[in-house]
Amino acid sequence: MTAPGADRRQLLTRGAVLALALGLWFWPVPEGLVPSAWHLFALFVAAIVSVVIGAFPILTSSVLALAAAVLTGTLAPTKAFSGFANGTILLIVVAFLVARAVVKCGLGERLGHYVVSVFGRSTLGLGYSVFLVDGVIAPAFPSNTARSGVLYPLVLSVAEAAGARPGEEGRRRLGSFLMFSGMASLTVSSALWFTAMAANPLGAEIARGYGLDIGFGSWFVASSIPTLAAMALLPFVLYRVLSPEVQATPEAPRAARRALAALGPLRAPEKIVAATFVVMVGLWATASTFGLDSTAVAFLGLGVLLATGVLTLGDIAKEGDVLATFIWFAVLFTLSGQLNELGFMGYLGERLAGALGGLSSAVAGIVLVVAYVLLHYLFVSQTAHLLALFGVFLDVGVKLGVPVAILAFLLLFATNFFSANTPQGSSANLLFAGSGYLSQGELYRLGALTTAVNLVLYLVVGIPWLVLVTR
Amino acid sequence: MRRRPVLVAFLVLLPLAGLAPAGTGAPAREGWREFRGTWSASGRRQTVATEGGARAAIVEMSGAVVLTSGEGLSRGFRGEAIGFDDGLGVSLGRAVWTDESGDRIFSRLKGEPLQTGRTIVGSITGGTGRYAGLEGEYSFTWQYVVAAEDGVIQGRAVHLGGRVRRAGAAP
Numbered sequence: 001m002t003a004p005g006a007d008r009r010q011l012l013t014r015g016a017v018l019a020l021a022l023g024l025w026f027w028p029v030p031e032g033l034v035p036s037a038w039h040l041f042a043l044f045v046a047a048i049v050s051v052v053i054g055a056f057p058i059l060t061s062s063v064l065a066l067a068a069a070v071l072t073g074t075l076a077p078t079k080a081f082s083g084f085a086n087g088t089i090l091l092i093v094v095a096f097l098v099a100r101a102v103v104k105c106g107l108g109e110r111l112g113h114y115v116v117s118v119f120g121r122s123t124l125g126l127g128y129s130v131f132l133v134d135g136v137i138a139p140a141f142p143s144n145t146a147r148s149g150v151l152y153p154l155v156l157s158v159a160e161a162a163g164a165r166p167g168e169e170g171r172r173r174l175g176s177f178l179m180f181s182g183m184a185s186l187t188v189s190s191a192l193w194f195t196a197m198a199a200n201p202l203g204a205e206i207a208r209g210y211g212l213d214i215g216f217g218s219w220f221v222a223s224s225i226p227t228l229a230a231m232a233l234l235p236f237v238l239y240r241v242l243s244p245e246v247q248a249t250p251e252a253p254r255a256a257r258r259a260l261a262a263l264g265p266l267r268a269p270e271k272i273v274a275a276t277f278v279v280m281v282g283l284w285a286t287a288s289t290f291g292l293d294s295t296a297v298a299f300l301g302l303g304v305l306l307a308t309g310v311l312t313l314g315d316i317a318k319e320g321d322v323l324a325t326f327i328w329f330a331v332l333f334t335l336s337g338q339l340n341e342l343g344f345m346g347y348l349g350e351r352l353a354g355a356l357g358g359l360s361s362a363v364a365g366i367v368l369v370v371a372y373v374l375l376h377y378l379f380v381s382q383t384a385h386l387l388a389l390f391g392v393f394l395d396v397g398v399k400l401g402v403p404v405a406i407l408a409f410l411l412l413f414a415t416n417f418f419s420a421n422t423p424q425g426s427s428a429n430l431l432f433a434g435s436g437y438l439s440q441g442e443l444y445r446l447g448a449l450t451t452a453v454n455l456v457l458y459l460v461v462g463i464p465w466l467v468l469v470t471r
Numbered sequence: 472m473r474r475r476p477v478l479v480a481f482l483v484l485l486p487l488a489g490l491a492p493a494g495t496g497a498p499a500r501e502g503w504r505e506f507r508g509t510w511s512a513s514g515r516r517q518t519v520a521t522e523g524g525a526r527a528a529i530v531e532m533s534g535a536v537v538l539t540s541g542e543g544l545s546r547g548f549r550g551e552a553i554g555f556d557d558g559l560g561v562s563l564g565r566a567v568w569t570d571e572s573g574d575r576i577f578s579r580l581k582g583e584p585l586q587t588g589r590t591i592v593g594s595i596t597g598g599t600g601r602y603a604g605l606e607g608e609y610s611f612t613w614q615y616v617v618a619a620e621d622g623v624i625q626g627r628a629v630h631l632g633g634r635v636r637r638a639g640a641a642p
Contacts, residue, residue, distance in 0.1 A: 032547020
């Protein structure tokens with residue numbers, strides 16, 4: 001039973017979202033856009049705003065937007081439902097289930113106790129451990145979504161080993177801190193290494209047209225200082241903001257070692273999961289070399305876990321959150337992708353970038369980077385964002401006299417560090433966002449904070465560093 | 472959640488930033504009106520092997536044609552194109568540009584295969600609504616064409632420029 005005040009507030013917010021959707025829908029279509037692009041934008045914005053102001057949960061707003069888009073003829077059904085067959089989204093679903101197996105068999109508990117035994121003297125130390133592990137394994141994973149599938153079971157295990165459970169108040173903020181550390185870590189680990197995100201080489205290919213030869217080494221040199229600064233600062237900022245219930249745990253490492261000893265040797269299901277996981281990690285790490293599909297690798301792992309009985313159909317049936325995540329992300333992924341296909345993203349990027357004429361090169365460069373980051377609120381894929389806008393912004397910056405190497409690197413790093421701005425900002429967020437430890441409000445608030453911290457760091461620390469190393 | 476109003480305002484006002492006054496087009500000369508702009512497009516490419524080892528391809532792309540000048544034309548269009556590359560250097564296609572009123576400009580495309588740095592030439596063959604009876608020509612160069620996963624390609628065409636006039640206008 002909800003309080004009357006809460007009911008009124010919900011009615012108001014829902015009314016506001018409806019008014020926003022209708023207002024934008026019937027607003028005169030800007031010159032240069034087709035009506036379907038404008039109408040889809042109205043639905044997309046209404047869906048996102050409804051989540052941000054708490055009018056509807058993200059699943060509800062997404063499916064309502066999808067239904068409206070198809071029933072009004074804004075999108076053809078075949079286009080509208082195409083996200084449900086997207087390989088990356090399926091990879092998330094399967095990674096959720098594999099992570100559940102890691103926890104269920106007891107391997108997760110063992111991993112969690114191990115991490116706590118090494119880093120567990122403080123909650124902040126656990127946060128840094130997440131960034132450290134991610135930063136070390138990142139260069140071997142061109143798919144940051146696949147990497148999230150490796151990192152998430154570890155973070156989940158650490159959270160559980162530390163006594164945090166979704167929905168239980170005692171140590172909820174501790175769990176929130178660790179989960180969001182996983183999301184935030186992916187924003188910077190992907191920026192640290194050229195090979196840590198699929199869009200990085202694509203961006204380098206576009207930048208080659210401007211005479212830039214960006215490879216593994218030059219990328220790392222350029223990214224190292226600002227990214228390491230972000231890795232050092234982000235856990236601390238999140239820690240201060242979330243203020244976990246338990247902060248200093250000097251006895252935790254010893255207790256974890258005792259718990260590890262009590263667990264005894266690996267049991268058969270743990271061995272199966274460990275072996276499966278090692279094979280999956282190996283195949284994911286070498287997927288681009290051998291032309292393997294990352295989603296198929298995940299399906300292979302899930303198949304093995306089901307065939308060996310480590311996971312059962314009953315376990316799958318319990319994972320209702322996975323279905324919800326699959327639906328809302330596939331919907332938003334499709335809507336955002338269609339905005340691009342209908343010309344909205346290109347139009348917006350060209351117009352915004354083109355409006356910067358007359359600014360000094362330094363100001364124009366900073367405005368371009370900031371605008372590029374803010375525009376990620378309209379995207380549901382880092383790669384799609386880069387492909388749609390990186391070349392446009394780089395081109396405009398070059399024409400305005402912004403040093404091409406500095407601007408290119410900043411935009412490329414931004415393509416990674418803005419990924420946590422919203423839960424749908426990257427498919428790599430979904431496992432953490434769907435863990436149950438973070439509310440929708442927290443996800444947007446912490447996402448904005450993380451993106452702002454990254455943006456400031458990459459501008460303040462990154463620009464002087466890039467001036468130095470790109471001479 | 473003090474950032475919420477800022478975020479909401481940003482999301483709503485963002486596209487309105489594109490409503491600045493249009494640039495003036497080049498003056499009409501002998502009935503011809505020149506235009507310039509860019510085309511950012513995404514799409515898909517399907518290929519099949521040919522006897523010479525090259526691959527023939529069909530390409531479908533759509534995105535935003537944004538004009539910086541062009542008297543009598545909208546400031547932008549949704550540009551859609553479909554093309555065929557026989558793998559031996561011959562590329563043919565058709566394109567349609569649609570503006571905010573649903574009025575269209577049709578053109579025939581011919582040129583080099585879809586690759587970074589290659590140039591395509593278009594012949595405007597007619598239109599609907601305010602563009603009925605239009606004729607003209609244009610060309611553009613692919614600043615970049617990159618292939619992402621799942622057969623998706625993204626490109627940006629620059630030096631998009633040409634001229635149009637009403638069919639039958641004074642030469």
